[in-house]
Amino acid sequence: MGLGDLVQKAVYLGIGVASYAGEKAGEKLGELRGQFQKLADDMVERGEMTTEEAKRFVDDMIHKAQAQAESTASSPTAEPRKIEILDEEEVSSPESATPAATTPPPIDQVAEMRRQVSELQEELRRLQRNG
Known part of the structure; x- marks a missing residue:
């Protein structure tokens, strides 16, 4: 060939x-x-x-x-959108509260969400290294 x-x-x-x-x-x-x-x-x-x-x-x-x-x-090379994770104090403060975030989720859900975000961030890093 x-x-x-x-x-x-x-x-x-x-x-x-x-x-x-x-x-x-x-x-x-x-x-x-x-x-x-x-x-x-x-x-x-x-x-x-x-x-x-x-x-x-x-x-x-x-x-x-x-x-x-x-x-x-x-724009395929655009950076992924940044996601900010707020602490409970930040969520409950009037300046940062949005209608959807006025009632913070229970502590166990917050911990689970943080764990999932960490796993996703690690997966993203792995894909970027291998990609």
Whole structure:
């Protein structure tokens, strides 16, 4: 097998992967459109929006999903989003409290969540070293 054959196979592999990714993206976009359409139809039935508003809603949501997918695809080297774990004192203080975090979870759940986060961080480090 010559270098030309290897290059040709690499090009075909790249085209195949791109084609497959495009098909999968199209399938997911179709699924999203169906879900958005169902939601919009339900809202129209309940009188919460008009048919024209429902059409705009579905179109806007699909446009946002496409834009999100394009921005994600165009920046594959972006750093993962940082997650901050707050202590109980920080969660219960009025400055940092959010509606979802006004009641802290029980201590055992906090400890379990921290253990899971530590495991995930270690797994991420391992994948980054091997990747």
